[in-house]
Amino acid sequence: MSDYREYAGSAEYLHLLSAPMWADLGPRLAAALGGVDAGAGPVLELGPGSGLGTDVLLDAVTNDLALVEPSAELRAVLLARLADRGATDRATVLPCTATGAPLPDRLAGAVGLHMVGHLAPPVRAALWADLALRLARGAPVVLNVQPPAAAVEVPVTPWSGPTVGALTYEGRGRATPTGPDSVRWRMDYRTRRGDAVLATATAEYGWWILTAEGLADELAAAGFTPTVDDDLVVAVAPGA
Numbered sequence: 001m002s003d004y005r006e007y008a009g010s011a012e013y014l015h016l017l018s019a020p021m022w023a024d025l026g027p028r029l030a031a032a033l034g035g036v037d038a039g040a041g042p043v044l045e046l047g048p049g050s051g052l053g054t055d056v057l058l059d060a061v062t063n064d065l066a067l068v069e070p071s072a073e074l075r076a077v078l079l080a081r082l083a084d085r086g087a088t089d090r091a092t093v094l095p096c097t098a099t100g101a102p103l104p105d106r107l108a109g110a111v112g113l114h115m116v117g118h119l120a121p122p123v124r125a126a127l128w129a130d131l132a133l134r135l136a137r138g139a140p141v142v143l144n145v146q147p148p149a150a151a152v153e154v155p156v157t158p159w160s161g162p163t164v165g166a167l168t169y170e171g172r173g174r175a176t177p178t179g180p181d182s183v184r185w186r187m188d189y190r191t192r193r194g195d196a197v198l199a200t201a202t203a204e205y206g207w208w209i210l211t212a213e214g215l216a217d218e219l220a221a222a223g224f225t226p227t228v229d230d231d232l233v234v235a236v237a238p239g240a
Helices: 011-032 052-060 072-085 121-134 212-221
Strands: 043-046 065-068 091-094 109-112 140-144 167-179 182-193 196-208 225-229 232-236
Touching: 011 052, 011 072, 011 140, 011 167, 011 232, 043 052, 052 065, 052 072, 072 091, 121 212, 140 212, 167 196, 212 225, 212 232
Parallel strands: 043 065, 043 109, 065 091, 109 140
Antiparallel strands: 140 232, 167 182, 182 196, 225 232
């Protein structure tokens, strides 16, 4: 069991603030999963959060899903949404980190969106090597990278977010370099009614810098055949 708490303060906000990006990302993910073998085992999703990507998986494939989410707060949202979809017979939610989960021996595909930066380079290398052994031949691995592309100061972004009923839920972020290939993000959140702020929250976490080309190189070194599509990297597993 993981005691991962980096998203404890932000869990209330993440689903609402993340939803708009899936208008573009969702169809791209679904297309990348078009060749998944329904009989080759479950599809793995690393860091599903509140389940926005899981929604795409449930619609795009008929396989069972292995969902690895270390945040207890985000698992609560994920499990509730799976129950609402009637998908609890297909999805197993593992309360583990990406490198601490008891993964199935065979996998039909793997997805990890908005999470690769949490993993240090040696951890990523070990994970890609492990997935190469478990994935069926030709199975897709779908990953993405996020800015910044270099360890630079990221000025605070403007407040933004949706209105739900009478309240507006907003977030903003800034990053500070912590090394030649890492930054530390500070994310601030608030709930307001008009000009009155009713609640605030903060989340901070380290982030390893990685470009799409760099990620593709790592996957190629583990035996995968990668393709870069802007921020998305889709790699084909070598199989056993």
